[in-house]
Amino acid sequence: MKPKALFNWSSGKDSALALYKILQEDLYEVSTLLTSINQEFQRISMHGVHVSLLEKQAESLGIPLTKMELPKEPSMEEYQQIMSKTMTEIKAQGITHSIFGDIFLEDLRKYREDQLNTIGIKAVFPLWKQNTSILIQEFLDLGFKTIVTCVNGSYLDQSFAGRIIDQKFIDDLPENVDPCGENGEFHTFTFDGPIFKNPVQFEIGETVKKTYPKPKNSPEDEDREYIFWFSDLVLK
16 A cells, blocks of 8 residues: 655646656655645735635646645744644644655755654655756656746846746746746746646736845845735636
């Protein structure tokens, strides 16, 4: 019997490729997708995608969806409490593994592993340390389709929001931007590909600028704000 696993689903390209690889390997029974939702706006954390599109994604994937709702600006303590409660409930369903699409971020991996170890769940990283230039090409070659929903203005301008990722998009990226956006440069919504029964239908809405204050301990430009551009997707 294969061990039961949850898949940490962001709705974006790294999640889609990692899930594809996990399903191809067939070592785990993926019992549920887990996605963090902003409780107030009913949108996926950081990606800005409305929960209605997330639900259509899960329906097309044919995997049950678990939504973890978070307050608008949760403290680390609040986040950990909600996560611990959610994971304890998930473990009670017989789930022993938690799968992530992370590629490079060592601190994030250690945090995930440490948190899961406390409740006896093992973390799995199918894309870990792989070359992101190769990964994005593999993603496109497999027939996945994804659209940029959020752009970090520290790396990219507004024009990148709402673009479908293709070879032209990759060629247009500045040299300091990872082709998979692994440093938080951009986030995506994957709407078609080999793991989907049907494409998720949507229309591209307006592009919205949002600013967030930098931490007080930021260096010399502490009075500045972080700028993000969000391309709103509307379910058809």
